[in-house]
Amino acid sequence: MSNLTPTPASTDAATMAAQICHQIQSIFSLPLPNNLSPPLNVLITELATLRGRVFVYGVGREGLMMKAFCMRLFHLGLSAHVVGDMTTPPATAGDLLLASAGPGDFSTVSALCRVAENAGSRVVLITAKPDTASEARSCADSVVFVPAQTMADREDDRIAGEVRLPMGSLYEGALFVLFEMAVIKLAEVIGQSPAEMRARHTNLE
Numbered sequence: 001m002s003n004l005t006p007t008p009a010s011t012d013a014a015t016m017a018a019q020i021c022h023q024i025q026s027i028f029s030l031p032l033p034n035n036l037s038p039p040l041n042v043l044i045t046e047l048a049t050l051r052g053r054v055f056v057y058g059v060g061r062e063g064l065m066m067k068a069f070c071m072r073l074f075h076l077g078l079s080a081h082v083v084g085d086m087t088t089p090p091a092t093a094g095d096l097l098l099a100s101a102g103p104g105d106f107s108t109v110s111a112l113c114r115v116a117e118n119a120g121s122r123v124v125l126i127t128a129k130p131d132t133a134s135e136a137r138s139c140a141d142s143v144v145f146v147p148a149q150t151m152a153d154r155e156d157d158r159i160a161g162e163v164r165l166p167m168g169s170l171y172e173g174a175l176f177v178l179f180e181m182a183v184i185k186l187a188e189v190i191g192q193s194p195a196e197m198r199a200r201h202t203n204l205e
Helices: 008-027 039-048 061-075 107-118 135-139 169-190 194-199
Strands: 052-057 080-083 096-098 122-127 143-144
Touching: 039 096, 039 122, 039 143, 039 169, 052 061, 052 107, 061 080, 061 169, 061 194, 096 107, 107 122, 107 135, 107 169, 122 135, 122 169
Parallel strands: 052 080, 052 096, 096 122, 122 143
Antiparallel strands: none
8 A cells, every 4th residue: 555645736736626615515505586497407307307408508608518418318318419510400399498597598598598499499598597587597497506606606704714716616516516416317317327328429520
């Protein structure tokens, strides 16, 4: 066995990592408005009952989290597509659009939600601001509420010695954790083994 002794630098990194993880964990213990269900429950219900295709969209870094989720949905055997890819098919009745708008609204998100709704697809809005009046919110059949700080929020004063994620990183980090939990639960619900998921991973790398 190695007799590695933690260095001050590695101890500092571990402390920072623990603080960041604690901030993300706290997001999932906050009380929810009476009209909204837990975010993991909403995702599992929508995806486990899906009979069509699923489309995902988000801007910036939250868009990257949506793309990562889409990849895992494909590994689970779903027909999953990122809006904007050249091979993305048209949304139709029976399909599902998962759209993220952390601050509550983006012009592109609202426009795409309206197109999906008009096509007969279900719309799920993922947001930290579910009460924001927007076209995306009015189109949404379900809301995934992730009550984390976004780039649109004023950053809180820092407490001495405490790590604070910059800008919208807390929302984006919470999305990553939420989506990983959803993948684990969905695999159980729809009966997908790790081997089946791995078999769908690309070999063109």
